[in-house]
Amino acid sequence: MGAWRALVSQREMLMLNYELLSDRKVLIVEPQAALEAADFERLVQAVDPFIERAGGLNGLMIYSDSFPGWDDFQALVSHIRFISNHHQAICRVAFVTDSAVLTLLPRLASHFVAAEVRHFRHADRDSALDWLSGECDGA
Numbered sequence: 001m002g003a004w005r006a007l008v009s010q011r012e013m014l015m016l017n018y019e020l021l022s023d024r025k026v027l028i029v030e031p032q033a034a035l036e037a038a039d040f041e042r043l044v045q046a047v048d049p050f051i052e053r054a055g056g057l058n059g060l061m062i063y064s065d066s067f068p069g070w071d072d073f074q075a076l077v078s079h080i081r082f083i084s085n086h087h088q089a090i091c092r093v094a095f096v097t098d099s100a101v102l103t104l105l106p107r108l109a110s111h112f113v114a115a116e117v118r119h120f121r122h123a124d125r126d127s128a129l130d131w132l133s134g135e136c137d138g139a
Contacts, residue, residue: 015039015071020050024133025058027090034071037078044082056089059132060115063125066099087113091136094128096120 016039017030027047051057070076093115120128 016043018043018046020046021133022050022054024129025054025056026061026129026132027057027059028061028063028129030063031068034068035075035079036071037074039075040078040082044085047086051086051089056091058134058136059092059094059129060090061094061096061125061128061132063096063122063128064099065097065122067097083113087115090115092132092134093117094120094132096122096125096128098122 015031015033015036017032019028020026021028029043047057070079090113093113095117097119098121118128118131120131
């Protein structure tokens with residue numbers, strides 16, 4: 001039973017990998033599998049204290065070959081709530097992907113978030129990170 005719990009815990013941690021580059025004030029998220037509500041709860045716990053201390057993020061990078069979707073409706077609601085509660089604390093958002101579906105998101109997202117949103121090819125991760133790392137007003 002203990003091994004099963006360890007396997008489940010490891011699987012849950014891999015749904016949405018993230019890295020907070022505090023020196024650049026950039027959050028990088030990499031969806032690995034269908035997202036769950038718990039993924040966004042963990043992200044909030046990790047990111048909110050930093051946003052409180054730093055006053056915001058210069059950038060958010062969504063780095064993915066393809067978008068795996070959501071595990072269930074609650075996960076979708078949690079994702080929307082995360083965006084709603086954090087978009088004004090983020091100056092720029094970069095979708096770094098070659099996925100046809102995800103390349104459309106910057107145009108759509110720009111209507112709903114305060115951040116400047118751009119698309120970069122998956123191979124252009126470093127260029128996206130440079131763009132996200134620049135200082136901006138309010139972050």
